[in-house]
Amino acid sequence: MRLLLVFYFFIGLSSCASIKEYEKVNINDPDMELSPRQICRFETNSHLYREGSSGANGGKVGGGCGCN
Template sequence: MKRKFPWIAIMCLIAIVSCKPVKEYQKMYLNDADMELSMRKGQKSENNFELYREGSAGANGGKSGGGCGCN
């Protein structure tokens, strides 16, 4: 128990010290498009339409065709 307490105290101090508010000029990096986890709804439909028109893959991962609209 005596050996665990210093480690727990050190970890708590590190956790408390590492939290700090984000400055206004730093927020632009947090709102970067590379930080997104998934596509937005508008991007999904646009990507779906582009894949369908291109013909490289069917819409939503369906069958692929020649691009002329033939099955």
């Protein structure tokens, strides 16, 4: 049992990776950000699935039970 735990521990350590400085530049790239239109569409879509009272808004029909 102890050997198995040690094995999983070392497997977990090997999956960690360090990010180099030149790779961190792409994190703040404007292409990585969602446009306001995409954010609005995502919020509307998630609201339609959470609200059962919204009805047939945006082509989605059915109630809050998920049966379309």
